[in-house]
Amino acid sequence: MNTIAPSKNTPMIELKGVCKSYGLYEVLKGIDAEVARGEVVVICGPSGSGKSTLIRTVNRLEEIGSGSISCDGNNIHRPMPAQELNRLRSRIGFVFQSFNLFPHLSAIDNIAMSPIRVKGVSRDAAYAKATQLLERVGLTDKANAYPGQLSGGQQQRVAIARALAMEPPVMLFDEPTSALDPEMVGEVLSVMKGLAADGMTMMCVTHEMGFARDVADRVWFIDQGQIVESAPPEEFFSRPQTTRAQRFLSELRH
Amino acid sequence: MISDIIVIIRDYWLLLLIGQYPNGPLGGLAATLILSILAIAFAFPVSIALALARLSKSPFLNWPVTALVYFTRGVPLLMLILWGYFLVPLATGANVPSFLTMLVTLVVYQGAFLSEVVRGGIVALGHGQMEAARALGHSYLGAMRYVILPQALYNVIPSIISVFVSTIKDTTLGYVINVPDLTFAASQINNQLLTQPFQVFFILAAVYYVICWSLTRVAVATESRITRKRAGMVPLPTAKSLKLAALTDQPS
Ligand SMILES: Nc1ncnc2c1ncn2[C@@H]1O[C@H](COP(=O)(O)OP(=O)(O)OP(=O)(O)O)[C@@H](O)[C@H]1O
Ligand SMILES: [Mg+2]
Numbered sequence: 001m002n003t004i005a006p007s008k009n010t011p012m013i014e015l016k017g018v019c020k021s022y023g024l025y026e027v028l029k030g031i032d033a034e035v036a037r038g039e040v041v042v043i044c045g046p047s048g049s050g051k052s053t054l055i056r057t058v059n060r061l062e063e064i065g066s067g068s069i070s071c072d073g074n075n076i077h078r079p080m081p082a083q084e085l086n087r088l089r090s091r092i093g094f095v096f097q098s099f100n101l102f103p104h105l106s107a108i109d110n111i112a113m114s115p116i117r118v119k120g121v122s123r124d125a126a127y128a129k130a131t132q133l134l135e136r137v138g139l140t141d142k143a144n145a146y147p148g149q150l151s152g153g154q155q156q157r158v159a160i161a162r163a164l165a166m167e168p169p170v171m172l173f174d175e176p177t178s179a180l181d182p183e184m185v186g187e188v189l190s191v192m193k194g195l196a197a198d199g200m201t202m203m204c205v206t207h208e209m210g211f212a213r214d215v216a217d218r219v220w221f222i223d224q225g226q227i228v229e230s231a232p233p234e235e236f237f238s239r240p241q242t243t244r245a246q247r248f249l250s251e252l253r254h
Numbered sequence: 255m256i257s258d259i260i261v262i263i264r265d266y267w268l269l270l271l272i273g274q275y276p277n278g279p280l281g282g283l284a285a286t287l288i289l290s291i292l293a294i295a296f297a298f299p300v301s302i303a304l305a306l307a308r309l310s311k312s313p314f315l316n317w318p319v320t321a322l323v324y325f326t327r328g329v330p331l332l333m334l335i336l337w338g339y340f341l342v343p344l345a346t347g348a349n350v351p352s353f354l355t356m357l358v359t360l361v362v363y364q365g366a367f368l369s370e371v372v373r374g375g376i377v378a379l380g381h382g383q384m385e386a387a388r389a390l391g392h393s394y395l396g397a398m399r400y401v402i403l404p405q406a407l408y409n410v411i412p413s414i415i416s417v418f419v420s421t422i423k424d425t426t427l428g429y430v431i432n433v434p435d436l437t438f439a440a441s442q443i444n445n446q447l448l449t450q451p452f453q454v455f456f457i458l459a460a461v462y463y464v465i466c467w468s469l470t471r472v473a474v475a476t477e478s479r480i481t482r483k484r485a486g487m488v489p490l491p492t493a494k495s496l497k498l499a500a501l502t503d504q505p506s
Contacts, residue, residue: 061385082393090391100386104404114390117400166390 010073012037012170012201013058018067020053027053029225030067035170040202042212042233045222046248051205054222055172058203059092060085072169090118093163093171097178099155101147107158108134108143111165119166126165133161137191153184157191164195171195173204207252213237221245258453266443270457273434279353281434283461289353289435290422290465293360297421298414300361301368306398308373319369326366332427335359339431356428364421371413375406409480415473419466426462436461 011034018031027050035041043051056062058069060076069076074088102110111130115121121129134140137157147155156176163171173192177185189211196202196215206212212219212233219236221229223244229236240246263270273281280288307319326334338355342348379402387397407414429437440458444451 059389061389086388086391086393089389092389094386094389096382096386096389098382100382102383102386102401102405104408113400114387114392117396118391162390 010037011035012039012072013203014070015058016068018054018057018069019065020050020057020062021065027225028057028064031225031227033220033227033230035201035203036217037169038199038201039217040196040200040215041204041218041220042216043203043205043220043222044207044209044212044248045220045228049222050225051222052174055174055203055205058172059089059094061094086118090114090166091168091170093166093168095156095159095163095171095173095176097175099147099152099159099179101155101159101162103147106144106146107139107150110147110158111162114162115165129165130161133164134158136164136194137161138187151184152180153187156180156184156188160188160191160195170201170203173202173206175205175207177206177208209237209252221248223248255453258450259457262443262447262450262453262457266439269439269443270436270461273439279434281436282439283436285353285434286422286425286436287465289357289360289425289428289433292357293364293421293425294418296357296361297365297368297417300365301372302403304365304369305372305376308369309376322362323366323369326363327370331359331363331424332430334363335427335431352428352431352433355431356425356433360421360424364417364424367420368414368417371410371417372406374413375410376402378409379406411476411480412473415469415476419469419473422466422469423462 013033013035015031015033018028019026020028031054043055045051053062057064058071058076064077068078071088071092076085076088080088101107102113105113108127108130111133112123112126115126115129116123131140131143134143137160139154139157139161142150142154142158145154147158150158156179160171160176176192177188180188185208189208192202192204192211193215204211204216216233218230219233220227221236221240221242221244228242229240229245231241236245237249240249269282271282272284273279275281275284279285304319304323307315308323310316335356338350338359339352342350342355383401383405384397387401388394392400425433425435426437428435429441432438437458440454444454447454
């Protein structure tokens with residue numbers, strides 16, 4: 001359609017002066033930031049600092065008050081017909097803290113349903129792709145299991161596969177491992193590492209600092225609705241510039 | 255007493271079954287079943303439409319439907335039937351058959367009740383499912399159709415069945431506007447016999463009981479299915495196996 005052909009050099013996600021309030025409470029106070037193509041950004045910050053709100057504005061699950069957000073060359077928050085927004089959303093993968101798998105569908109149906117219903121992919125192609133994705137997240141044997149029969153880690157891996165099925169050029173994660181028992185965190189993170197290695201552009205809210213160190217190209221530290229620091233992980237972890245970040249990191253280590 | 259009942263059934267079974275047909279309109283049990291099935295078949299989709307309208311943010315959809323639901327829930331069904339019977343011909347000048355009046359009234363009334371059940375089922379699901387579907391690019395109605403309603407309706411099956419049962423019971427009220435249903439046939443028989451009202455209306459009660467009881471059995475069976483599913487014991491049955499259960503569910 002009328003998508004501007006994005007050049008290799010334009011950022012994948014570009015936030016300009018993004019502000020958002022709930023009533024009188026300002027959650028986002030002018031966010032300016034970019035995520036380059038293929039870049040992995042980890043977002044961290046204290047509870048209530050606006051991390052979820054920020055990541056949810058990128059696929060417009062939340063509206064913004066002012067500013068603009070573009071993703072893959074498309075202005076996400078411009079006025080547009082609902083259909084166009086649906087099409088743009090389908091090109092932004094989103095993984096929730098609480099998985100939100102569809103409990104009435106088996107794992108493979110969860111993955112294949114949206115390509116069929118939203119993109120009009122043929123059933124055969126959708127199920128072939130879903131089978132591939134299940135293999136990629138290591139759950140080939142769980143294709144016909146229902147979400148209620150899967151562990152949290154398995155559910156989150158299916159949720160990642162479901163998002164990937166739409167073939168989005170960018171993936172957003174909002175604390176994908178926070179709802180998991182500790183022994184299941186690793187299996188989800190390793191799927192995410194694989195994605196990053198394949199060159200996926202990722203924006204990921206997480207407090208898994210090991211993941212940030214290994215995988216992230218940059219860490220954004222958010223506090224009170226502002227990006228206070230943005231630095232490569234080794235720099236951020238060893239030499240945080242602000243006292244707020246220092247305090248956050250020392251609390252995290254305890 | 256039992257023998258009286260058997261005699262009544264022997265003498266009047268055809269009237270009870272199909273009314274005056276073919277010399278008059280189709281009536282009796284056939285009319286009751288047709289009225290019930292049509293009322294349920296129309297009330298169900300109507301209730302989904304009403305529920306979606308009440309959940310809509312648009313005041314043009316939300317307000318009138320909310321008013322309609324409050325109104326119908328606050329007014330006795332019999333009043334609605336009488337209004338429809340006397341006022342619609344006055345207002346339109348058309349001669350509306352009483353069967354149609356009864357059907358439309360039942361659909362509106364039970365549709366309004368059922369819409370609250372459906373809305374409750376949707377609201378109880380929470381935001382997560384809708385957000386997940388929208389994030390994948392589904393439209394609002396697409397998300398409703400493929401994600402929300404299959405779960406919400408499934409979860410409220412027992413309440414849906416209750417409304418269906420009361421729809422069947424409420425078809426008896428058609429009697430007051432001369433809908434030739436089973437109740438009407440029974441009262442015709444009673445008027446002829448004059449001396450055996452207990453026996454006649456016992457037959458009537460027994461037939462309604464059997465119909466409603468079978469439906470209630472379905473409700474109980476599906477309810478236990480939901481419980482088992484929630485415990486993660488069995489995968490969700492498909493619509494097909496559900497229908498099958500309704501047909502094969504034997505009274506214990
Ligand atoms: N729908 C809402 N209405 C009003 N206030 C809200 C709403 N959603 C979030 N908030 C407020 O906005 C602020 C930021 O919330 P957000 O969920 O973005 O924080 P977060 O950084 O993701 O925190 P956490 O680490 O706990 O997930 C919080 O103070 C929260 O109370
Ligand atoms: Mg959050």
